Amino acid sequence: MEACKPVVNTGLRGVTIASTKISDVKGAEGKLVYRGYRVKELAGKISFEEVAYLLLFERLPNQEELSGFKRQIADQRAVPDEILSAMKAMPKNALPMDVLQAAVPMMANYDPDLRRTDIDSATRMAVRLIARFATVVAAWDRIRNGKDPIAPDPGLNQAANFLYMLNGEVPDDELAGFMDTGLVLHAEHSFNASTFAAREVASTKAHLYAAVAAAVGSLSGPLHGGANTRVMQMLLEIGEVDKVDDYVANILDTGGVIMGLGHAVYQVDDPRARILEPMSLSLGKRSGDTRWYDLSKALEVKGKAAFKKKKGKDIFVNVDFYSASLYYYMGIAVDLFSPIFAISRIAGWSAHVIEEQFGGAAAKPTLYRPESDYVGDYCGPDECAFVPMDQR
Known part of the structure; x- marks a missing residue:
């Protein structure tokens, strides 16, 4: 009998699967780039709407273009009443990410561009x-708490309107x-799990909503989204600074993980963390509790320090x-942290779906269809012989 083949489980780590013009992550250097611009140069200087425009249209807008784009978003924020009614019928303990994912195909049914297959229609979708993700998340938080959803205010930008x-x-x-900067920092991050999920679905020529629903589902998984919730x-759980030493020692001794430390790509501190840190301190001081x-x-x-000492x-x-x-x-609410990620990343997901389907030189010629290595040697080197039910 032949020896079983070795199992191949790369998880696509280190495998380049497509070209993109949208963003680049240079892990060794701690750089995140949106269409040529380093994110640390954008954060705090431009709005989420400007970043969304950049990701969708490949350049930063001028003032007239930005004003028009903001009007488009403001005009589209309202969610159809039928969707809000469906959300009100959901169990109040439903997970926010599941509610958001369920809302995506419902929104598809009300989109006049759904059956069109040109880039302009995809961009309008x-x-x-982008406009409605924040509305859905905010509406669900109020619905589950027995409150009526609040209609969006067209005079506010995306970040202020969500709050x-x-x-x-x-x-x-x-x-x-601060919320606006948070949205800017989370808007895009190259071929992470949820973006790949969106592009894989988009490669079948499915519409944008189908691809985005897949992305939301991917983000709901604890190995991708939800890390800041667990942080x-x-x-x-720790509660006080003087308990940190014991917590760290226990985690490392038991082989656990300190949430928020470590990243699949960066070999230096995540550049986004260094931008968020002083914002956290500022709000702590403002609240009178920097704990x-x-x-x-x-x-x-x-x-x-403990990781370095123990792991070298x-x-x-x-x-x-x-x-x-x-x-x-x-x-x-802590369980809204991943939905907030989605409120931002919908800009990046959309840009990737559009690039996958209409991206010119960056568009692939066909759908994703990777190979696998079959290791199910159930009957040795030969195929299994079928045995009828009465002989098993």
Whole structure:
């Protein structure tokens, strides 16, 4: 009998599967680039709407173009009443990511461009999705808490409008600005799991909504999305800075993971984390309680040192580490952290779907169809002989 073949489980790590003009992640250098622009040069200087325009149209807008784009988004934020009614009928303990994913194909049914297959129609669909993701997430948080959804305010930008729809109060400039920067930082990150899911579905020529629904489903998995939720749960579990040493020691002794430390791509600190960190500190000071920032900082410093001592190598902070306390200081429910990721990443997902289907030199000629190595040697080197039921 032949020996079984070795199992191949690369998870596509290190495998280049397509070309893209949208973004680049240089892990060794700690660089994230959106269409040629380093993200650290954009964060805090331009709005999420500008980033969405850049990702969709390959360049930054001028003032007239930006104003028009903002109007398009504002005009499309309202979700059909039928979808809100369907959400009200859902169990109040439904997971926010599942509700968001369920809403995507429902929104497809109301899109006048759904059956069109040109790039302009796809772009209009992308604008509707970008506009409505925040509305769906905010509406669900209110519905599950026994409150009526708040209609979007066309006078507010995407970040401020989301916070307004959550709690009914127009945020001040600092709060809205921090949320806006958070959306900018999460808008795109090359071929991560959810983006690949979207592109794989798009490669079949399925419409944008089908591809985006797949992306949301991928993001709902704990190995991709939800890390900042688990970071905040970890901070709440520790509770006090003087308990950090014992927590770190116990995690490393038991082979556990310090959430928010380590990344699949970066070999240095995630550049986005260094932008989010001072924002968390600022909101901590503003609230009169810097505990969650202080805990995060202590965990970063002591976790890195302990990991280096025990493992003999460095570990680095990722984007989720400080976004957790930042959103918590904003009063946002912990289980909304992944949906907020989606509210931002819908811009990147849409750009990738459009590139996959219409991207010229960057578009692939056919659908994704990888090979696999069959290792099911159930009957040795020969195929199994069928045995009828009465002889088994």
